[in-house]
Amino acid sequence: xxxxxxxxxxxxxxxxxxxxxxxxxxxxxxxxxxxxxxxxxxxxxxxxxxxxxxxxxxxxxxxxxxxxxxxxxxxxxxxxxxxxxxxxxxxxxxxxxxxxxxxxxxxxxxxxxxxxxxxxxxxxxxxx
Amino acid sequence: xxxxxxxxxxxxxxxxxxxxxxxxxxxxxxxxxxxxxxxxxxxxxxxxxxxxxxxxxxxxxxxxxxxxxxxxxxxxxxxxxxxxxxxxxxxxxxxxxxxxxxxxxxxxxxxxxxxxxxxxxxxxxxxx
Numbered sequence: 001x002x003x004x005x006x007x008x009x010x011x012x013x014x015x016x017x018x019x020x021x022x023x024x025x026x027x028x029x030x031x032x033x034x035x036x037x038x039x040x041x042x043x044x045x046x047x048x049x050x051x052x053x054x055x056x057x058x059x060x061x062x063x064x065x066x067x068x069x070x071x072x073x074x075x076x077x078x079x080x081x082x083x084x085x086x087x088x089x090x091x092x093x094x095x096x097x098x099x100x101x102x103x104x105x106x107x108x109x110x111x112x113x114x115x116x117x118x119x120x121x122x123x124x125x126x127x128x
Numbered sequence: 129x130x131x132x133x134x135x136x137x138x139x140x141x142x143x144x145x146x147x148x149x150x151x152x153x154x155x156x157x158x159x160x161x162x163x164x165x166x167x168x169x170x171x172x173x174x175x176x177x178x179x180x181x182x183x184x185x186x187x188x189x190x191x192x193x194x195x196x197x198x199x200x201x202x203x204x205x206x207x208x209x210x211x212x213x214x215x216x217x218x219x220x221x222x223x224x225x226x227x228x229x230x231x232x233x234x235x236x237x238x239x240x241x242x243x244x245x246x247x248x249x250x251x252x253x254x255x256x
Contacts, residue, residue, distance in 0.1 A: 010254040015205065022207030025237035025246075032247035033254075040254060072253040074246065076204065077143065079150030105253035108246060109153035117245030118153075118202065118236060119160035125200040125233035126138040126161075126168060 008040040009066035011057045014074040015081060016046030023050055026074060041066060047085060058093045062100050069093075069100055073107035076114075082107055136168040137194035139185045142202040143209060144174030151178055154202060169194060175213060186221045190228050197221075197228055201235035204242075210235055 012033065014026045023044070030044040041064060045057035052060070054071070061069055071090060075082045086104070094102045108114050140161065142154045151172070158172040169192060173185035180188070182199070189197055199218060203210045214232070222230045236242050 008254060010250070012250055017205055017207035017209075019207040019211065021211075022205035024206050025204050025243060028243050029246045029250060032243065033250045036247065036251055037254065070254050072250050074204075074250075076153050076202075077145055077150035078152050079145035079147040081145075083147065083149075105256070108249055111249045111252075114242075114245050114249050115153060115156050115160065117239075117242050118157045119164065121236055121239045121242050122138070122140055122157060122161045122200050122202075123164055124239075126136060126165065126198050128233070 007066070008037070009061040009064075009069045010037075010040055010042050011054065011061070011069060011071045012042065012044045012074050013054055013071050013086065014044065014046055016048040016050040018049050020050060029074065047081060047089065054089045055093055055096060058097055058100070058102070062097050067100060068103065069097075070103045070105060072105045075107045076109035076118075078107070078109055082109075135194070136165070137189040137192075137197045138165075138168055138170050139182065139189070139197060139199045140170065140172045140202050141182055141199050141214065142172065142174055144176040144178040146177050148178060157202065175209060175217065182217045183221055183224060186225055186228070186230070190225050195228060196231065197225075198231050198233060200233045203235045204237040204246075206235070206237055210237075 012030055034042050043057035045052050045054045090104055140158055162170050171185035173180050173182045218232055
């Protein structure tokens, strides 16, 4: 019997939008994470409009036996979504799944390598 | 006399939000671009809520003598903002400044290195 509970469980948490094509770059990120961490259970979830919600993604992982879930906010800007709505949604998930340890990573916009990649992208885009 | 018109002129164009702290990561990107391309005139502009708007940033660059402006969309998702509002705002700028060549780069979410940096960030965030 596989011990699903030993697999790292990760939710990549993005904003979402009405147009489902919004998600394309995030689906590519999730694919790459799955390819590089095949041992992990990786879900992509959305704050608004798109499915699954954070709650639904966490439920799926819990049903598959996850004992701990790490939520990774794929947000760049540090505004109300990240400061208010994300913590509120995480608290709702934690309340619904008291047997699961829920952790939240720092957001993408706080990551030095992400900032650097964006700057390098701008430099390439400016000169191409 | 400096020939300002020979300087590359770039507008980093981000979404914006009510909370001005939203912009922090984008300000860091702009700082880094300015540090690595000191010959360029770099403005950071916003689609919503924050100042300057795209139009205002373009006006500033045109007043400083820019003959060509490259707009770099710092958007990850490919939804309505990027597909509809950004082109409309760019068209408005082009109409207002007919003597300036306005070009739009591919958005950040289309950049392979940005996608890769986000995936690497997720992998680090998932295991830290």
